[in-house]
Amino acid sequence: MVSLCLxxxxxxxxxxxxxxxxxxxxxxxxxxxxxxxxxxxELGLDQDKLSRYFSWISGMLQGDFGTSYTYRSxxxxxxxxxxxxxxxxxxxxxxxxxLIAFPAGIYAATQRGKVGDVAVMGATQFGIAIPNFxxxxxxxxxxxxxxxxxxxxxxVEWENGIFQSIKSLTLPAIALALPQASILSRVxxxxxxxxxxEDYIRTARAKGFGKRAVIWRHALRNALIPVLTIxxxxxxxxxxxxxxxxxxxxxxxxxxLVFQAITQRDLIVVESVVMLLVFAVxxxxxxxxxxxxxxxxxxxxxx
Amino acid sequence: xxxxxxxxxxxxxxLVIIAAGVSFVWVPFDITQLSIPDKLQTPNxxxxxxxxxxxxxxxxxxxxxxxxxxxxxxxxxxxGFSIGVxxxxxxxxxxxxxxxxxxMRTNDLIFAFPSLVIAILITALFGAxxxxxxxxxxxxxxxxxxxxxRGAALSLWQxxxxxxxxxxxxxxxxxxxxxxxxxxxxxxxxxxxIQFSLGILAEAGLSYVGLGTQPPIPSWGRMLADAQTMxxxxxxxxxxxxxxxxxxxxxxxxxxxGLRDVLxxxxxxxxx
Numbered sequence: 001m002v003s004l005c006l007x008x009x010x011x012x013x014x015x016x017x018x019x020x021x022x023x024x025x026x027x028x029x030x031x032x033x034x035x036x037x038x039x040x041x042e043l044g045l046d047q048d049k050l051s052r053y054f055s056w057i058s059g060m061l062q063g064d065f066g067t068s069y070t071y072r073s074x075x076x077x078x079x080x081x082x083x084x085x086x087x088x089x090x091x092x093x094x095x096x097x098x099l100i101a102f103p104a105g106i107y108a109a110t111q112r113g114k115v116g117d118v119a120v121m122g123a124t125q126f127g128i129a130i131p132n133f134x135x136x137x138x139x140x141x142x143x144x145x146x147x148x149x150x151x152x153x154x155x156v157e158w159e160n161g162i163f164q165s166i167k168s169l170t171l172p173a174i175a176l177a178l179p180q181a182s183i184l185s186r187v188x189x190x191x192x193x194x195x196x197x198e199d200y201i202r203t204a205r206a207k208g209f210g211k212r213a214v215i216w217r218h219a220l221r222n223a224l225i226p227v228l229t230i231x232x233x234x235x236x237x238x239x240x241x242x243x244x245x246x247x248x249x250x251x252x253x254x255x256x257l258v259f260q261a262i263t264q265r266d267l268i269v270v271e272s273v274v275m276l277l278v279f280a281v282x283x284x285x286x287x288x289x290x291x292x293x294x295x296x297x298x299x300x301x302x303x
Numbered sequence: 304x305x306x307x308x309x310x311x312x313x314x315x316x317x318l319v320i321i322a323a324g325v326s327f328v329w330v331p332f333d334i335t336q337l338s339i340p341d342k343l344q345t346p347n348x349x350x351x352x353x354x355x356x357x358x359x360x361x362x363x364x365x366x367x368x369x370x371x372x373x374x375x376x377x378x379x380x381x382x383g384f385s386i387g388v389x390x391x392x393x394x395x396x397x398x399x400x401x402x403x404x405x406x407m408r409t410n411d412l413i414f415a416f417p418s419l420v421i422a423i424l425i426t427a428l429f430g431a432x433x434x435x436x437x438x439x440x441x442x443x444x445x446x447x448x449x450x451x452x453r454g455a456a457l458s459l460w461q462x463x464x465x466x467x468x469x470x471x472x473x474x475x476x477x478x479x480x481x482x483x484x485x486x487x488x489x490x491x492x493x494x495x496x497i498q499f500s501l502g503i504l505a506e507a508g509l510s511y512v513g514l515g516t517q518p519p520i521p522s523w524g525r526m527l528a529d530a531q532t533m534x535x536x537x538x539x540x541x542x543x544x545x546x547x548x549x550x551x552x553x554x555x556x557x558x559x560x561g562l563r564d565v566l567x568x569x570x571x572x573x574x575x
Contacts, residue, residue, distance in 0.1 A: 006412055014424060129500070129552035131507050134527055134545040137534055145535045240417035244508055248531070258420075259512070262427035270428075274420055282415050 007278045011271055012053050056268070060275065066268045068261075075272050078257060085155055086246070086253035089169050090238040093176035097234065100181040105188025105227075110215065112193060120185065127182025132241055136175035136248040143171060153250040172249045176241050180234045187230045191223035198222075224295050232288030236281040309561020315554025319547075323369035330367065332360035334521060343537050353539050355529065361540070364521040365547050371433070371522045372551065375515070376502030378437045380495055383444020388491065390445070391452030392483060395460060396475040407453070410446040418443040422505065426514040436515040440505045444498050451494050455487040489566035496559035500552045507548050523548050 059066055068075050108120040144152035150171050156164040195201065196219050204214045243255030250256075254273055261269035331351070338358035346353045352361040394406040422439035429435050456479070459465060468478050509515035510524025518525060523544040530540035 007415065010412075011424075014421075014428065125553060125556060126549070129549045129556060131504055131511075131524075131527075131545065131548050131552075133508060133511050134541065134548065137527070137531060137541050138545070141534055141538060141541075236415075236417045237419075240419035243420060243423065244512055247512055258423070259427075262424075270424065274424055277417050277420055278415060281417055285415065 004279060004282055007282070008057055008275055009053075011274050011278070012056065056271065060272065066272065068266055068269050071266075075269055078269065079254070079273065079276065082252060082254045082257045084158060085169075085251050086239065086242050086255065088165075089172055089176065089242050089245075089251070089253060090235065092166070092169055092173035093180065093238050093242075094231070094235060096173055096177035097181040097184055097238075098231065100177070101184030101188055104181075104185040106192060106215070106220070108185065108189040109192035109196065110211070117189075121189070124182035124186050127178050130178060132175050132179055133244050133248050135178055136172065136245055139171045139175055140248070153248070155249075155251045155253075169251075172242075172245045172251060175248070176238055176245050180237060184227065184230055184234065188223070188227050191226045192219055195219045195222045221295065225292060228288055228291055228295065232285050235284045236277075239277055239280060306561065306565070308557040309565060312554045312557025312559070312561055315550050316558055319369050319551045319554065320373065322366045323373050326363075326366035326370055330360075330363035332363045334359045334363045334367065335519065343533070343540075345537075345539055352543050355526070355540060356533060356537075361526075361543055364526060365523070365543060368521045368523045368526065368544065369547065369551070371516050371520060372503050372506055372548075375433055375437050375440070375506040376499050379440035379502045379505075380444055380498045382437070382441025383448045383498060384491070384495060387445040387448025387450075388452045388484075391449035391454075392456055392479040394449065395453045395456035395483070396479050398457060398460070406449065410449055413443065413446045416443075419505070419508065422509060423512070423514060426509060431514040431517060433516045433520070436506060436509045439509070440502050444502070447498060448491070448494065451490060452487055455490050456483045459483050459486055489562075493559050493563045493566065496555050496562060500555035500559070503548065503551050503555070 056066060064074070064076060066075050067073065068078060071078070104120050104124075108117045111117040111120075140152050143149045151168060154168065156168045158165050192215070196215075201214055201219055204218050205211070209217070239254075242253060243258060245251075246253045246255035247259065254277070258270060258273050260266075261273070336359075338354075341350070341354050341358035342356050344350050344354040344358075350360050350362065352365065354360055355364070390406050394403040397403050422436070422443070425439040425442075426432070426435045460483075465478060465482060468482055473481070506515050506522070507524035507527070510522040511528045513525075513528065515524055516522035526544040527541060530537070530544070534541045
């Protein structure tokens, strides 16, 4: 809660001290002084900073994000439209990342030091080093232009068929997921290796459980804590990374909204979207904290 | 095998550094000269990596781009290091005090921000360009270095040699500078290498969306942005700068991993 308040102050300040007046930008360089002043009054830009800050915050708490300077339409509607692209994209990428990372990490941990481990870890080094927007371009060339399995960009609205929408998000989600999957498999592997060296694992093995049973019933659950932390952190990377990936695929998501707003000096849109992203990140981190308690009963009392 | 990653990583990194260094005195072709008749050549004997849509030599652009990438990332890490480390050391020296609380809470706050979004916000609002990109990337390096140095310093403060230094009457500042800092230097070097590679990726991303290094200065991210519309008929325009980024980041990451193993085997155990 405190961090949200501070975050809002910081975002507001950054945007406030940035050069460029929205009113004069909207009217162009030939605008008269008095027309600019009139527009400033209409947009509420003539009020002092403090009261603008509080009207922005109180509006946001009631779900009213204000009105876009350039489009003159409620920002909450604009965000509501876009979020149905960005959020599914981030979640889709998270699912892909987890689906790759869990088996890869578990496999590498059980093969520790052997060829399989070295191969998986080598692959993850590449995965981390590849810029996701570049990977996105390569995916477009191969799967959209050459093989024609997917479209090279754009988004099919949800009303026109869920399957088609998901299909149009597939390449972006894969591109977005690659670095995260690599990081996550490394974390999964280390966490599992660490738990496999614990005494209770040896005890379980000594009791006659097979290696596989021990991994599934004992080790995996205990290795999940660091993995969950990273998954939580990744969500923010995925939302942020989505901004650039949306540019590659021309997806009408929050990222494009922010870019358009920035070039048009539509500052209130920028403020609101960034604030929303920060809110999402902080909330997700909070949820991760709660999930710890579910996974690890020892932490239940503290949370 | 473990030293292998250090050597391989160092080799790749040195290759990039040499390319950047040589570009100051010599590049195969002058990239300010546009030569439309030579445009979009695939790699050949004259232009080893081909030419772009203006007929500029891609090898030359990659070499100068290396300079840009390294400089931006290095300065960004420099910002994070020179502000973050003193803050972390101060927080550790006054554990649980108000200073410690303020520094660490501010750290948490910066961590909560999606860094790329804020970097985009800063560069977009204050003007696109290398300088603002450096600042934007640098800000997010501060909490990383602060956290690493605080964590490492805290465990050192419990050691006997620090107690001895205290008894001899040294101030906390002197102890931090003379005893703690040299002892956590290894850790900071490893972290620095990792942040450096992240900086390269961030610079490429910002330049790709047009908010980082501005033309005519070549940058790998910009080259990729230019390549995007031509990738279907001139894929080498995208493949080559992408490979340059991957080689650099891979080299730095492998070197960081290798250094960690060589410098401090214990860290490996607790981290891995």
